[in-house]
Amino acid sequence: MNDRAPISGRWGAGRRTSFARRDLNLALAGALLTGVILAFALLLLILARVNPELGARARGAVSDVLSPVTRLIMAPVNGVRALADRVGDHLDTVDKLRETEEALRAAERSVKESAAARAELREAEALLKLRRPERRLVVSAQASALSGSGAVRQATLAAGLRHGVQPRMPAIAAEGLAGRVTDVGLISARVMLLSDPNSRVPVQVERTGWTGIAAGTGEVDLLFLFDPASATDALRVGDRLVTSGDGGLFPPGLPVAIITDAGGSPPRARPLVRPAALGVLSIEAPWLPPAEPVATAPAADEPDQPVVPTVPAPVAAPVASPGPTP
């Protein structure tokens, strides 16, 4: 006998058995639970919109667990890369030595020419009593880019809270700016790379001084967002973008990208730091730390002053105009 088949009787065909009722109840309960889970997921998303730091601890903790595995996996890759670099250096030693000597001579000439200009600048700053913030290195650590998601471009850093790393610190590679720290764990951290869709870096064109924003798109290239109406010259392919220092997070003068498509709207630029070969990143403190409010004593209450009704001034009598002169 099939216990699941509906039993027909005087009260109509298709009366559900207990098993069928149980299955129906389970299905309804499952649907209700799924709805609750979906609602909770939507709530998490809304909370993430209101508080982007939500989940940073969880992501940092997962990063701590993955960091040793990541380093273990990257060890042979880094070893092979170092070996290839050594072989390449050995084969190109003579040519590189000639290039290095020429570059050194050019640099010595440039240093002599700019020494006088630097001295004048120092005197001017001293006269103005100009205070120039100093860059402070926090830690240097190995970084590896993650490629698992098409929605974000991040890297893991083998340094965390124990090494002084904090969120929003700039991450700098040998070639220039790589990104900024987002989630921090105890022994590791995540770095948002320049090509991340949420990355926005205040930059300026080194040749002309125009300021704008280098925006990540999730692809290889960045977009250079600036106001073309204020430009007095045309942007050129090969123009270098450097950090402008606006916002106080990134120190000014860091190389960021090179313009590859000057005619586009907006123009496109290729980052100088390649995600596939990050290497060692230097984490620095924010260039201009946020101002700390100074506690002041609350103002003393003043007694209410009596309001004196004002008396309007009397209106002067009109003066009779003199008659016409004969």
Next chain:
Amino acid sequence: MSRSIDQPALPSPVAALLPVLTIAGGALVLALPLPMAMGGLPMLPLILLVAWSGVQPRLIPGWAAFLLGLLLDALTGLPLGVMGASFVGVRVMGGLAGSRAGGRGLLEEWLAGAALLMAAAAFQMAALALAGNVVAAPGLLVQAALSILLYPAGFAIVARVNRKLADNPDLGG
């Protein structure tokens, strides 16, 4: 009361956890530091979720799909809830499609999987926008396309594992 022959056998703990463990393993693969200029590996955990939702939907309840999505969010650095919501949506749609379609050929299964993977990409974009993130549509679409190309291989692996579970009496077959 004796059990009817058409009631499925209760799975052993190993068989019950296998789908969840394979999806979690796929999520760990995505966290590997592979040196690529652009992000967007095939979404292996999503491929496995779509496949298991059609083959053994009872072994991946909605709450398990949600937790797996949260794990993927933490591993890839996304806001918590993005993949959680996407996984729950895909699990529900996958369960409905699997329960109504019955036996399907390779092409039909591939098309059904492609539709679910594109739906997952749409869920992900909507969830990212709701969380206040900028949506990189080209990267997500490239990732979805790679996932669709890899789907038959993922489904074949899931089907083979499921057959071995069904054939092995020690594992609840």
